[in-house]
Amino acid sequence: MIAKSIVALFFTLALFTIAQSPSANHVNASVNSATAFSSTTALSATVARNFGRAAQAKNTTAAPMATVAAPVYEVFAIRYASIPDFPVNALIGDADPGRKLSIAMAVWLIRGNGHNIMVDSGFYRPQFFKQFKVESFIKASEAVGQPGIMPAGQAALTPEDITDVVITHMHWDHADGMDLFPKARVWLQKDEYTYYTGEAWQSPRTHGGIEPDDVLAAVKLNLASRVTLVNGDAQEIFPGIMCYIGGMHTFQSQYVGVNTKAGTVILASDNMYLYENLEKHVPIAQTLDAASNLRAQDRMKQLAASPRLIVPGHDPAVFEKFPRVSERVVRIE
Numbered sequence: 001m002i003a004k005s006i007v008a009l010f011f012t013l014a015l016f017t018i019a020q021s022p023s024a025n026h027v028n029a030s031v032n033s034a035t036a037f038s039s040t041t042a043l044s045a046t047v048a049r050n051f052g053r054a055a056q057a058k059n060t061t062a063a064p065m066a067t068v069a070a071p072v073y074e075v076f077a078i079r080y081a082s083i084p085d086f087p088v089n090a091l092i093g094d095a096d097p098g099r100k101l102s103i104a105m106a107v108w109l110i111r112g113n114g115h116n117i118m119v120d121s122g123f124y125r126p127q128f129f130k131q132f133k134v135e136s137f138i139k140a141s142e143a144v145g146q147p148g149i150m151p152a153g154q155a156a157l158t159p160e161d162i163t164d165v166v167i168t169h170m171h172w173d174h175a176d177g178m179d180l181f182p183k184a185r186v187w188l189q190k191d192e193y194t195y196y197t198g199e200a201w202q203s204p205r206t207h208g209g210i211e212p213d214d215v216l217a218a219v220k221l222n223l224a225s226r227v228t229l230v231n232g233d234a235q236e237i238f239p240g241i242m243c244y245i246g247g248m249h250t251f252q253s254q255y256v257g258v259n260t261k262a263g264t265v266i267l268a269s270d271n272m273y274l275y276e277n278l279e280k281h282v283p284i285a286q287t288l289d290a291a292s293n294l295r296a297q298d299r300m301k302q303l304a305a306s307p308r309l310i311v312p313g314h315d316p317a318v319f320e321k322f323p324r325v326s327e328r329v330v331r332i333e
Contacts, residue, residue: 069260070240073112075267075332076149076325077311077318080122081105081137091273093285100219103314105173107140108267108332109149109157110258116157117164117236117268118144119256121177126211128172138328141180148325165241166243169253170213170218170268171198179217186221187237189245190229191252195216200251209250209272209286230254244303245272247293255300262333271296271311276287278310 084102088095091103108119122140129137145156162181167188168174178186196215200207221227230237233245240259245252249270256267271293273284278297281320283290304310312317322330 003312004210007055010303011290019232022331029325032133034088041156043317052204062200068239071238071244072261072321073110073212073240074107075258075260075265077330077332078107078109078143078146078149079104079136079316079319079328080140080143082135082316083132084135085133088274089285091285092276092280092282094282095285102135102316104316104319105134106313107177108256108311109144110241110256111149113162113238113240115239116144116161118162118165118181119166120168120174121165121180123173123176124180125172125176125211129175130139139180140177143328146326146329148331152303164237164238166256167218168246168253168255168271169250170214170269171209171250172214174269175214175218176211179221184220184226186227187209187230187244188227189254190231192250192254193222193229195251210280227240242303244299245296247283247296249284249293252290255296257303260309260333262309264303265310265332266300266304266310268297272300272310272312274312274315276315277312277316279306 015178052169063159082104085100086103087097088099088101089097091101105122106120110117110119115153117141122143124139124141128134141159144162145158147156151154154237159181160183162184165178165181165184165186167178167186170188170192196207196210198220200253218227228237230243235243237243243254244257246269247253252269253269255269255271258265258267265267270284270286272278276282277284278301281294281297283293283297287293300310301307308321309332319330324330
């Protein structure tokens, strides 16, 4: 009854407004009055609804909102190649110049919640085999089909099964294979994409490690509406999967947090080359901001369920620390 009275009151006020309008402004007044009538009618309807809700609230108690648990994913590290005799001081700045390591060239696969997600995509273009000695190479698109990733009795994954590819940064050994997965959506930091498709090429000193073919591939995928630009830090791209700003390994590198049965796994990629970076609290050698890199490593320790679940980008020890499911693959757990 009260709500109806309020509606009637606003209706009367609207009619009064029309009646008081000067004849010289009749057309404008009619338009304005119609607008006023529409607004007051909407307002009165809102008031009426609020009265109704208030009446219901007296007799009901609001039900608590249910908490939805984040999906639990499986995470695998896959070694698609090795580069032998790599100088460690290119990874850790204060390392002995004579120290060498056969570094792991790795990608990571996240499975669950209806998704098969690659984190990074390796390399495959021929120019890189001329620049580096590469051993035991397979394309990332072939690596996803390695034994042990899928449950027994299920077919191995194919490139067409990959739903998404998260590119942590645009360096050739992580981004070159982004176009090997024909149905995948590519996730890349917005500032990383913007910088390396534009300003970085204004100077020869600001695109080291970035391959023009990879930039063109990213642009083509974007033109095909297959790129999602991640806009900054702590962005949840899927329930239970977060992207975080890295330590400026490139212009805007990122790393990935994943909810697993063991808790949060951090896939650091090149924001942490080796376990040694974390253990000695030393920045990676290739960074635009050493202090930023150390802050990123400190944050990883806060985010991960355990420091052992922070997975570096090129450490062969990853494939010794975690359960092996096949020759090239370990399960991160």
